[in-house]
Amino acid sequence: MKTSSYLLSTRTLLNSKLSPPTSHSSQVTRTRIRDSVVGASAAKLVLFQAPAGFGKSTLMAQCLERFESEGVATAWLTLDDADNDIQRFLSCVEAAISSMMALPQEPERGLHSSKSPGDTALELVTSLAAEHAAFALFLDDFERIHEPTVLGLVREIIDHLPHNCRLVIGSRSVPELGLGRLRARGRLLEIDSELMRFSKEETHHFLNGCRQLSLSLDDLGHIHDKTEGWVAALWLASLALEHHPAPAEFIAGFSGENRAVAHYLAEDVLSQQPPRVRNFLLRTSILRYMSVPLCNALLPDTDSESLINLLNEANIFLVPIEGQERLYRYHSLFADFLRAQLEQHLPQEVPYLHRAASHWFEDQHRPVPAIDHALEGKDYRRALELLAVHGEELLAQGRMRLLARWFDTIPAGRLDGFPLLQAIHVWALCFTSSPRKAMDLLQRTGLENSRDPQIRPHVLALRPSILAIMDDFEEAYRIGREALKQLPNGDPFADTALVNTVANAYSVMGEYQEARQLLDGARDVQGVYESAFNAMYSESVEGIIDLQEGRQRQAAARFRLAVGMTRARGAFSFSGTTGNAWAGVLHASAVYESNDLPQAARLLNVYVPLVRDIGLPDHMILGDVMLSRIAFHEGDLDKAFQILASLELTGHRRQQPRVVATARLERAHLMLLQGDEEASLAELERADDPQVWDRVKGLRLLANDLETAQIGRLRWESLVGDASIAVEKLRQAIAEAVNDSRYRRACKLRLFLAVALQRKGQLRGALEEMEKVLKEACREGYFRLILDEGPRVGALVVHLQSDTLERKQDRREPLFAEYLQQLLQGFGPTVFNAYPPVEDAQALLLPEPLTRKEIRVLKLLAEGHSNSAMAEKLFVSDSTIRTHLRNINAKLNASNRTEAVAIARKAGVV
Numbered sequence: 001m002k003t004s005s006y007l008l009s010t011r012t013l014l015n016s017k018l019s020p021p022t023s024h025s026s027q028v029t030r031t032r033i034r035d036s037v038v039g040a041s042a043a044k045l046v047l048f049q050a051p052a053g054f055g056k057s058t059l060m061a062q063c064l065e066r067f068e069s070e071g072v073a074t075a076w077l078t079l080d081d082a083d084n085d086i087q088r089f090l091s092c093v094e095a096a097i098s099s100m101m102a103l104p105q106e107p108e109r110g111l112h113s114s115k116s117p118g119d120t121a122l123e124l125v126t127s128l129a130a131e132h133a134a135f136a137l138f139l140d141d142f143e144r145i146h147e148p149t150v151l152g153l154v155r156e157i158i159d160h161l162p163h164n165c166r167l168v169i170g171s172r173s174v175p176e177l178g179l180g181r182l183r184a185r186g187r188l189l190e191i192d193s194e195l196m197r198f199s200k201e202e203t204h205h206f207l208n209g210c211r212q213l214s215l216s217l218d219d220l221g222h223i224h225d226k227t228e229g230w231v232a233a234l235w236l237a238s239l240a241l242e243h244h245p246a247p248a249e250f251i252a253g254f255s256g257e258n259r260a261v262a263h264y265l266a267e268d269v270l271s272q273q274p275p276r277v278r279n280f281l282l283r284t285s286i287l288r289y290m291s292v293p294l295c296n297a298l299l300p301d302t303d304s305e306s307l308i309n310l311l312n313e314a315n316i317f318l319v320p321i322e323g324q325e326r327l328y329r330y331h332s333l334f335a336d337f338l339r340a341q342l343e344q345h346l347p348q349e350v351p352y353l354h355r356a357a358s359h360w361f362e363d364q365h366r367p368v369p370a371i372d373h374a375l376e377g378k379d380y381r382r383a384l385e386l387l388a389v390h391g392e393e394l395l396a397q398g399r400m401r402l403l404a405r406w407f408d409t410i411p412a413g414r415l416d417g418f419p420l421l422q423a424i425h426v427w428a429l430c431f432t433s434s435p436r437k438a439m440d441l442l443q444r445t446g447l448e449n450s451r452d453p454q455i456r457p458h459v460l461a462l463r464p465s466i467l468a469i470m471d472d473f474e475e476a477y478r479i480g481r482e483a484l485k486q487l488p489n490g491d492p493f494a495d496t497a498l499v500n501t502v503a504n505a506y507s508v509m510g511e512y513q514e515a516r517q518l519l520d521g522a523r524d525v526q527g528v529y530e531s532a533f534n535a536m537y538s539e540s541v542e543g544i545i546d547l548q549e550g551r552q553r554q555a556a557a558r559f560r561l562a563v564g565m566t567r568a569r570g571a572f573s574f575s576g577t578t579g580n581a582w583a584g585v586l587h588a589s590a591v592y593e594s595n596d597l598p599q600a601a602r603l604l605n606v607y608v609p610l611v612r613d614i615g616l617p618d619h620m621i622l623g624d625v626m627l628s629r630i631a632f633h634e635g636d637l638d639k640a641f642q643i644l645a646s647l648e649l650t651g652h653r654r655q656q657p658r659v660v661a662t663a664r665l666e667r668a669h670l671m672l673l674q675g676d677e678e679a680s681l682a683e684l685e686r687a688d689d690p691q692v693w694d695r696v697k698g699l700r701l702l703a704n705d706l707e708t709a710q711i712g713r714l715r716w717e718s719l720v721g722d723a724s725i726a727v728e729k730l731r732q733a734i735a736e737a738v739n740d741s742r743y744r745r746a747c748k749l750r751l752f753l754a755v756a757l758q759r760k761g762q763l764r765g766a767l768e769e770m771e772k773v774l775k776e777a778c779r780e781g782y783f784r785l786i787l788d789e790g791p792r793v794g795a796l797v798v799h800l801q802s803d804t805l806e807r808k809q810d811r812r813e814p815l816f817a818e819y820l821q822q823l824l825q826g827f828g829p830t831v832f833n834a835y836p837p838v839e840d841a842q843a844l845l846l847p848e849p850l851t852r853k854e855i856r857v858l859k860l861l862a863e864g865h866s867n868s869a870m871a872e873k874l875f876v877s878d879s880t881i882r883t884h885l886r887n888i889n890a891k892l893n894a895s896n897r898t899e900a901v902a903i904a905r906k907a908g909v910v
Helices: 002-018 031-038 056-069 086-100 117-131 148-158 179-184 200-211 217-227 231-241 246-251 258-271 273-288 291-297 305-314 332-343 348-364 367-376 380-397 398-409 419-430 435-443 456-469 473-484 491-506 512-529 530-547 553-564 565-569 580-594 597-614 617-633 637-653 657-674 677-687 691-699 709-720 724-741 743-759 763-780 791-806 814-827 829-834 840-844 853-863 867-875 878-893 897-906
Strands: 045-049 073-078 135-140 166-171 188-192 318-321 328-332
Touching: 002 073, 002 086, 002 328, 002 724, 031 188, 045 056, 045 179, 056 073, 056 135, 056 166, 073 086, 073 456, 086 117, 086 135, 086 148, 086 398, 117 148, 117 597, 148 166, 148 246, 148 597, 179 188, 200 217, 200 231, 200 473, 217 709, 231 328, 258 273, 273 291, 273 305, 273 332, 273 348, 291 305, 291 348, 305 318, 305 328, 328 332, 332 348, 348 367, 348 380, 367 380, 367 398, 367 840, 380 398, 380 419, 398 419, 419 456, 435 456, 456 473, 456 491, 473 491, 491 512, 491 530, 512 530, 530 553, 530 565, 530 580, 530 743, 553 565, 553 580, 580 597, 580 617, 597 617, 617 637, 617 657, 657 677, 657 691, 657 709, 677 709, 691 709, 709 743, 709 791, 724 743, 743 763, 743 791, 743 878, 763 791, 763 814, 791 814, 791 897, 814 897, 853 878, 853 897, 878 897
Parallel strands: 045 166, 045 188, 073 135, 135 166
Antiparallel strands: 318 328
8 A cells, every 4th residue: 555655646746747837728829939949850959048937838838739739749847956866857757758759667666766877868868869750858947957967968868869859948047058069050949038028919919818908008018018028927917907906007016127026926916815825825835746635734724625726717826737636836936936925924834834744745655755845844853863764775775866965955963963874974975976075074973983883884884985986995905804804794785885895996906816705705695685786886896807807708798787787686776876887887898899889979978977976087087088089980089189188177176196197198099090199299298197107007997907108108109109119118018917917908018019010020920919919809809909099000900801811711710800801890991091902913813803883892892781782772683782792702712701802902992
């Protein structure tokens, strides 16, 4: 029965948010604006931006109706302050999109889903991007959203909208959604307050037509001039004028700026209501939405149902919401005014009303709004009592942002008698705001001196966890090892978090065997307590070890498993916004390595903003470097360098010198790929911070496994510097990497060695080195590790493929031959310019000349087209294409299409 009540409340709240304002006869149809919005097919974002009361919601609702009449799918979501909690925001958007796109929606998830926000966001963006039918998603009251992570995800949704789909936003303020970029590209349609003002004709139609006031032309002109077409003021004025004995006098005395006008008119309207209606309006203004049972809880001696019916019939700023039960909400402008009036005239009742609402929500088994109302009513004692009951559960669910928001509103000192809540506060700060603030709070609370068996496990786990996020792995290693001696402490969450954190520290220190032993122990505990976050953490850490030891495929499998842990087990994602983001960036790195750049970009754009919020150094570096390289690959150099500049600035702000130095290293890398050798060398010198790299040398930090000052310098020397010096230094560096079991690093360095040998004129040695390293890369599925080094490495791959064909090795090792072909496709056609055909190549390789049609087929084949695609382009049948391919293979003495393309390239045919 409790579950049924909870589901009903969840659906009720969702229905209230997913329902647009209902239309009524007093509204003016804004045909011109509505038609311009529906006809703006090039716009991805339509922004209704104006102060309160300009009719944004009504206009958006009219546009929604017009879209629906055109057969366009639509969805509506009204936002509120609580939607700055990313988990709630994503749940609501998911519900809206699921309804619009007719996707299955799990009824039990609702607004309190334990699903990872990173997973939810990725699914939403993917669903929207893949939708072929036209749709329009409406987000109203967007000014309430200020959380950077939520804003970043909305930007991601806009970026991935299909060309026939739109996001329609209503906001009082200008949202931070990259409007300048959208405006420059013609993807933004702006409807501002000037456009939303009523014209004189619309004012006349509204007052005398819709509202039937029978005002004179002079009165109509005066009221229009004084309101300047402001819709809310006209509406409020019409209410006051409806029964006013002297309209001209009222209009003559009507004045003031918008807020003053709204207050004046609302007070005038309010004063004309019967006392019981005024009392009901004021006392129910604390509610985000109203139902008869909820209002009865606040006002037990009031017939709430009859009053709601009365307000609804009188159309006094009450917006009905269609749903499973009768729901209503006040117009936001009117609600703001009512709450101000309540605070002014009945301040003693405010705490009582919030307390009644809090108790009602508690009885409905909805602790979140119960705690919200307790805090809004400044009933901190009750809020803390509720938190004491539900805090650990919310922590386990990963509601870190929600917890942090609540703790921010509780006055200093109020938590002194609640040590467990203090510990939860530290967890929330650590994973939402700043680990430095979390450490400071941990020290100020004195929790570290507690011997309370309920508190001690959290203290032992918190300090090493905070230190690891602060990039102080050495201290996390030292303290964590001592803390392990005190296990078990009786708290499965804290104990397992400690084990995983120390295992991570062990891996960073290079003690892989010890790390794996701890991880195995953590998995045994997880099998009993089903901690999804800790299971995710364990798989991620072991995946990192696999990766650094060169087992790319095994690491990719672990990351893929880890990123789905919270969804699969239905438990929690630790922070609610970073649990799966930890594994998400790692999973994205595996997808990136496989050269699936579109999918990698989509993953990164979801997960990187989440890890930036916390400041996880390795994840930030990995994510931004990959995003920068993807932008560079796509030819967007400005974006590539902007991402690195932002990463460098973040490193400065967070006092993370390793982040700063690595951002500069990557900038030097991109400059080298551009051919700007001097600028690259200068940037390498800026990145060479001895204090950073002396420390990094002794650690196994994932973000710097392949990027250090030494590796950056070796890359530069091998590609454009002194090749002889590079060869000597590279052999030494490779030996060190192999001795340290850094096989992935050794693979990267051997690429540089092959290039340096070629530049020294030792082509055969270069090809032998390249063949060995690429065969290892083929086994593990490395692509970007090679492709990211650019055309100089690509030219060697071309040489190697030609050499492989001449030795007929491709027939003995077809998988390796296919891998080489995939690499060459990844490098792109420009790489062949670095490897011109040999003299008389066509005469040697093409004893029988190809026809023009066969050459055309070869070119299409080289571009990666399928048989059916080539048939379509050449206007022939599939069987004709197969005949051409057989003839081509016979003339080139090739056994397959990959070999045919390679021979044709060497001969200069394609």
